[in-house]
Amino acid sequence: MTPLETAQYMLNQDFFSQWMDIKLVEVREHYCLIEMPIKKEMINGLKTVHGGVTFAFADSALAFSSNNMGDAAVALNCMINFTKAVRLGDTLLPKVFSWQIPEKRQFMILRLPISIKWWSQVSEELFIKLIKK
Template sequence: MIPKEIVNKMFQNDFFSQWLGITVESIEEGTCTLSMTIRKEMLNGFAIAHGGITYSLADSALAFASNSHGRQSVSIDTSINHIETLKEGDTIVAVAKQEALKNKFGFYTIEIKKENTVVALFKGTVFRSDKEWKE
C-alpha cells in the first residue's frame, strides 16, 4: 500500500483524530503534515488550549508518518515541549519528520506551528512490527 492509502485506512477508524478535526495536508514515506483548529471545548481553565491538544495532534502525525512505510508501527516513547499558548480559533500545523529508521525502531521529530511561530516541539520513538499494512 502507498502512504496515502495507509493513512486513509488508519484515519477511518481513528475517531479521536476525527474529533480533533484533523486534516491530512500531506503524507509521504517518513513524513506527514496535519492541521487543525482549536475549539472552545479544547480549552483549559486558563482559556488556553489544553496541552493534550497539541500533544494529540503531534501523536497523530507520528502515527501516520511512522506507518507510511507499510509496516505497522506504534509509539513506545514520546515527549513534548510547549513553547507558546494557543487560543480558540487558532489553526495549528504539525509536520512530522523522520530522523532515523532502523529495522525495529523509528525516530521522529514533530514541529507544531501557528503561522510562522513554533508553539510546540514533539519527539517520538516507534516500534516497527513485522506486520505489513494490507488492502
C-alpha cells in the same frame, strides 16, 4: 496502497482524530503534513489549549507519518516542550518526517515541531517508536 491511501484509511478508522477535525494536507513516504483547527472543547480553564490536545495531535501526526508505508509502529517514549500558548481560533500544523535508526532497524526517532498556521512554533515533541514487524 500508497502512503496517502494508507494514511486516509487510518484516519477513517481513527474517531479521535476525526473528533479533533484533523485534515491530511500532504502525505508521502514517511512524511505527513496535517492540520487541526482549535475548537472551544479543547480550551482549558486558562483559556488556552489543553496540553493533552497538543500532545494527541502530535501523536496522530506521528502515526500518519510512521505507519504510512505499512509498518505498524507504536510509541515507546515521548517528550514534549510547550513553547507558546495555543488559543481558540488557531490552527495547528506539524510537519513530520520519520526515519529509522540504521543499526537498530526496529526503532525510529521522530522530531516533531508544531506551529500555529502562519505563525510561530508552539511545541516540539521527540518520539521514539517501536516498529512491530
